[in-house]
Amino acid sequence: MGDGNDIITGNAAIGQSGGPTAVINQSLIGCVELIKHATGVKKILGMHHGVTGLFNQDFIEMQDIPQDRLDRIAETPSAALGSSRVKPDESYGERIFESLRDNDIRYFFYIGGNDSSDTCRIVNDYAKAQNYEMRCFHIPKTIDNDLKCNDHTPGYGSAAKFVACSFIGDNLDNRALPGIKINVLMGRHAGFLTAASVLARQNPEDGPHLIYVPEAVFDPDKFLTDVDRIYKEQGRCLIAVSEGIHDQEGEAMAVKLAEQQGHAVERDDHGNVQLSGSGALGDFLAQHIKLNLGKDLRVRADTFGYMQRCFAGCVSPTDRVEARAAGRKAAELALAGEREGSIAIQRPSDEPYTIEYNMVKLEDVAAKTRLLPEEFIEDDNNISDSFKKYVRPIVGPLPTVELLRVRGGAD
Amino acid sequence: MGDGNDIITGNAAIGQSGGPTAVINQSLIGCVELIKHATGVKKILGMHHGVTGLFNQDFIEMQDIPQDRLDRIAETPSAALGSSRVKPDESYGERIFESLRDNDIRYFFYIGGNDSSDTCRIVNDYAKAQNYEMRCFHIPKTIDNDLKCNDHTPGYGSAAKFVACSFIGDNLDNRALPGIKINVLMGRHAGFLTAASVLARQNPEDGPHLIYVPEAVFDPDKFLTDVDRIYKEQGRCLIAVSEGIHDQEGEAMAVKLAEQQGHAVERDDHGNVQLSGSGALGDFLAQHIKLNLGKDLRVRADTFGYMQRCFAGCVSPTDRVEARAAGRKAAELALAGEREGSIAIQRPSDEPYTIEYNMVKLEDVAAKTRLLPEEFIEDDNNISDSFKKYVRPIVGPLPTVELLRVRGGAD
Structure with a gap:
């Protein structure tokens, strides 16, 4: 954990990326519902279609959505913000940094699989290269269940x-x-x-x-x-x-x-x-x-x-709860002063089934594939x-x- | 309704036919659970793979299955007795009649779509041609929802x-x-x-x-x-x-x-x-x-x-109830002395949604297709x-x- 004195003030941005799942909105809402109450955070900018929304400064503001509507969004399958398969290359760098700065984005959350965690890493690197202070977290999601460092991933269940x-x-x-x-x-x-x-x-x-x-x-x-x-x-x-x-x-x-x-x-x-x-x-x-x-x-x-x-009405109860918790955990860590990382679902015990949400390094997950x-x-x-x-x-x-x-x- | 004095004594046979559905076992159990208590009925012979089981005298006895197991079978998708797409031709006639007579089958129930109702009609005709007294009922089932005389059919919902x-x-x-x-x-x-x-x-x-x-x-x-x-x-x-x-x-x-x-x-x-x-x-x-x-x-x-x-866990509550009721209705009619027919689900009122289970002629349903x-x-x-x-x-x-x-x- 960070030292807790490290809280910065600004806006938060959150995006969804890659193939949608039945519970990716749980992670979105888990993060939003926690960060919206943080004193340092003003607006919550939902990126429309992931990094494309960041690039084009196309945001859906989420800070004023009442909790009951947030709960209904969480229960809805697929990515409510829209998703994206775009991977930013060099040409994106300048405009991504401009978007971060122009919108005073100090908290950045990106929900997705291994390609998306790599996108998150790239955005983080752009910010760092400009000495732009920002918290940057990847929240896991993939039906393939193929993220390194994770026992399993939200969406898979x-x-x-x-x-x-x-x-x-x-x-x-x-x-x-x-x-x-x-x-x-x-x-x-x-x-x-x-x-x-x-x-x-x-x-x-x-x-x-x-x-x-x-x-x-x-x-x-x-x-x-x-x-x-x-x-x-x-x-x-x-x-x-x-x-x-x-x-x-x-x-x-x-x-x-x-x-x-x-x-x-x-x-x-x-x-x-x-x-x-x-x-x-x-x-x-x-x-x-x-x-x-x-x-x-x-x-x-x-x-x-x-x-x-994305089939509606066939959600694993474990998956529903864990996807929400993974989103909340990312917000918690960012507010606690951690600078960057990826949330990993780990299982210290089989019986009883016990889950921990830990922080791992972005580069340990990014663009890597875990096999059966x-x-x-x-x-x-x-x-x-x-x-x-x-x-x-x-x-x-x-x-x-x-x-x-x-x-x-x-x- | 028959005059009620017309109850015959013997065994009942029941079969499932055509493409299976999520609720075809509800109809099976609906019929079995009612007819097993009838005084005239001794054994309940489940035909293994529809008319093929009748032809080969391959039966699964169901009269002694306790109600809790019947209930679990009812909730299980697909045809528990096995299904069949066989349509009996002339060559079947003799052996089908032998099987009816040898097994003292006096109640015959066949659950299926339009092809299956035609099979039911054919079996009935064989029995009639030999002056063999038997009750013969078709119970509707098809995800295609294409049976004549029906507002809709079990399995479709x-x-x-x-x-x-x-x-x-x-x-x-x-x-x-x-x-x-x-x-x-x-x-x-x-x-x-x-x-x-x-x-x-x-x-x-x-x-x-x-x-x-x-x-x-x-x-x-x-x-x-x-x-x-x-x-x-x-x-x-x-x-x-x-x-x-x-x-x-x-x-x-x-x-x-x-x-x-x-x-x-x-x-x-x-x-x-x-x-x-x-x-x-x-x-x-x-x-x-x-x-x-x-x-x-x-x-x-x-x-x-x-x-x-046959997807497990995505059953319409209406469909579940109606499929069961359609099976029970066939047993009821047979025990009340009706000789032959097909159960038809009809809707006298939209609001409130009201359903009747009526008897129609086998030949009005058999081998016919209702379109949208x-x-x-x-x-x-x-x-x-x-x-x-x-x-x-x-x-x-x-x-x-x-x-x-x-x-x-x-x-």
Whole structure:
């Protein structure tokens, strides 16, 4: 903590950045509701569309919004201020500094993932380079759950709950009308969201029966063996796949299968491929199964898409509370005289589930990616029980299912 | 009603059929919990995978399941008995009759949509042809909401709630990171589910801004004009599309756009096309926009897929209650001496919302499709307020949103 004598007077700016989540407004309001009562703070300037709003001096004033409206905003999914994927380069420096100075911004808060924490670091560096005194804090947010130094991140718990509820339903759907079903989930580099599908397993025969994350190498031949085995055992097979699965050389599986199946794949000068189809990976995997295991198999693929991050009415109670607390914590630290940092959610104890909101260095989080730890991955096609234990309190209670005629059991 | 002296003694059989829903087990349990107390009924034979279970004499006995377990089954999404898409042809007749007779089935209940009600009619005809005395009732179920004689059908309310909650989130997502977003929803012939996306409109600027259902002819040129206008007005555009949209000649839009965009479309001898891609329509529409309105536009497409029908934890309270009541009503009628029929949910009054469970003729429902009435469709690209009024009580309460900076309003 700072020495407490270090309180500066001026305005506060706050922004939201990156892909929205179901609880990113909780963090916004957590920060606003605390800082609005601070004596040093005059206006609270909500940046319209993140750093773009700062750059263009396009602000939504928030200091006079009554608490009941703040509470309703907090409960609303997605980023109420608007979001942004802009990363400021050199050309932004001057205008960002002007905006900070012209608007007397002395408290700066930025809610987002690893790219956004890097933006926060960059803004902080501009201010520092001009000896401009400012408090600068990053507040974590990402459904990918891939921030370094964090046990987990706000937004993940609710997206994971959405994935779990989808799979609970889809497992029973697949049980009622048996076949092979592939669901493709968000996660280019980190498999946390895909791993959450494991929560749908409540009974021994429940799917997902196979789970593939980007942290494990995906072998299309081994995949066929896996699917064939489960299908022969169970008469059905439910599969969870991260969009980012790739081969040994790191080539995206959608591209590899597209080429294998004789589709023209266009590459740019850097060798990068833009696959147009939103459902491409799922369709190629389904085709891969049909071509190799039998064209008459009932194989279906769904790609969950944007629904995962902002679905209304499927919020984890833990996530809701923690997102708010993370926002409050950033305000607290800034008012206590700390100069800069990133809020990290850490878990000193599993039982009882205990959370601390600690301050870590911006550069320890900025532009870095945390991956699913090895102990959570089993045999390249499954997720461990230790992950289930890890994720359960983050997601909270889930609907329970009651089956008729469990395989190997009585009716 | 029958004369009440007409009670027959024997076993009851019950089956579930077609695509599962979030509340089809409510109807199952509604029927079972009532009929299990009837003096005339000995065993309750749950058909494993619908008419296939009847055909193969594969039954799950349900008469001894305690009420608390029945209640848990009722709350579980999808078809607990397993479902089926089999439609019995001539070759089934003999074996179906044998199964009815061998198992002394005197009460027959079949839960499903229009195809399933036709199966129910066929089974009934087999029994009648042999002068086999049996009560035979169809219990309605379909997320498509396309059964004749019904105001709405069990399963629709919950699927519509899922669609509404998705669009509430996706509208805010699209507002935070503006662009053009297309969501493709289930509904080959009937647009009721797609129409439910209109419930996401809580504020004047909320999407979906355009809604296309199969009941209206889809004109790809008019579509571009619509999208361009909204995008210029709002800086974004959220679009709901039924999978079944087609041109004037009835050709599926996915096929038409695929050909327009130079993809090879394979047709069988009957001229039918099998499009492999699960996300094909969405991708073709996105491509259509980019090719014509600008390749640098941010255009995204999601296809909601199976999630719509069985998502766990997003059940309409009305739907839950009505699905149960429809199952109970079928049992009541059978025990009261009625011989055959289909339960129809009818609404004698809008305010207060009042529901009756009436008996209609099997042949009035079987294999027929109800479409979205004309008064619910506006200008071929929108859904009317009268539909909103119709659908609201069926879906029940939805999460409310609070915006910052509404267009044209104050912050």
